[in-house]
Amino acid sequence: MVPFLNIHTHQAKQQDGVVAVQSLSLTEGTFLAMPKTKPISIGIHPWYAHLENLPTNMKYLNVLARQANVKLIGECGLDRLRGEEMTKQMEILAAQVFLAQQLKKPVILHCVKAFDELIALKKQLKPTVPMIIHGFSKKHEMAQQLMAQGFYLSFGAAVLKSDEIASVLKEIDQPFFLETDDSNADIVEIYARVAEIKKISVDELKDVIFANWKKLGLL
Numbered sequence: 001m002v003p004f005l006n007i008h009t010h011q012a013k014q015q016d017g018v019v020a021v022q023s024l025s026l027t028e029g030t031f032l033a034m035p036k037t038k039p040i041s042i043g044i045h046p047w048y049a050h051l052e053n054l055p056t057n058m059k060y061l062n063v064l065a066r067q068a069n070v071k072l073i074g075e076c077g078l079d080r081l082r083g084e085e086m087t088k089q090m091e092i093l094a095a096q097v098f099l100a101q102q103l104k105k106p107v108i109l110h111c112v113k114a115f116d117e118l119i120a121l122k123k124q125l126k127p128t129v130p131m132i133i134h135g136f137s138k139k140h141e142m143a144q145q146l147m148a149q150g151f152y153l154s155f156g157a158a159v160l161k162s163d164e165i166a167s168v169l170k171e172i173d174q175p176f177f178l179e180t181d182d183s184n185a186d187i188v189e190i191y192a193r194v195a196e197i198k199k200i201s202v203d204e205l206k207d208v209i210f211a212n213w214k215k216l217g218l219l
Ligand SMILES: [Zn+2]
Pocket: 008, 010, 023, 075, 181, 182
């Protein structure tokens, strides 16, 4: 049976019928007990990243990210409200995008109030690996702008509450992804809501998301 696919969670719990990518940050220390078989993503989260630690972080990331069960690099990204100043965050992100490109693995991105900088960085680095913005909760125009720049979007628990995001999802005709992130929401519940928004069955949505994962080489 086609599983429910959760592209980004911070929880380690396993759930029947669900394939989830657990996201680990090198700044957490938990990477020392990094799972060897189940799908994970690993990167340097912008909330906890420090530029002076970048060389050490990257030394580890360079080794760990090669593991076969590491499906994505990240979450990494830019956050105007937390973490280092923006130019330093951009340097930290660039290093991870560069590694993702070397390893041919997609990037899972965190972005808060720094979309212009993120677009500029992508234009500058021109990565060919997929760049997925997780937890997208902005308006339709922003979604269109990002997809026009070649970004993919992933939607989380906000779809359960926001009509704005529902209307973004309704219109979206590019591959997209679903996630729970750090919420306690059930990925099955998110699928149910998105199926309702897209006016398709949950089974049809499972096929769509499955195909999207395949397209990006995540399965
Ligand atoms: Zn996250």
